[in-house]
Amino acid sequence: MDRSRNYGRGIHSDVVGFRVEVHPVDATERAATRAVLRAQALPQLHEWITRAIAADETWQLTPHQHYWRLADGHLTHRDEA
Secondary structure, eight states, X not given: OOGGGEETTEEOGGGOSOOOXXXXXXXXXXXXXXXXXXXXXXXXXXXXXXXXXXXXXXXHHSOOEEEEEEETTEEEEEEEO
């Protein structure tokens, strides 16, 4: 267990929630990437967060990361616990 993230017997409020990171994209690809993010990734992110909020306590207390990757115009995503 990572003691730096543990606050007594519970989880410190500073490490609870969601964080979204968007990595830099070449200027020539930004408009197309932005369109895919808005049309596909953001609705998927909304769905994932909605499910996470409704998940049982065990799932919520386990760290998760959800990744989206855009390659050759094709968006993929996966969840890692």
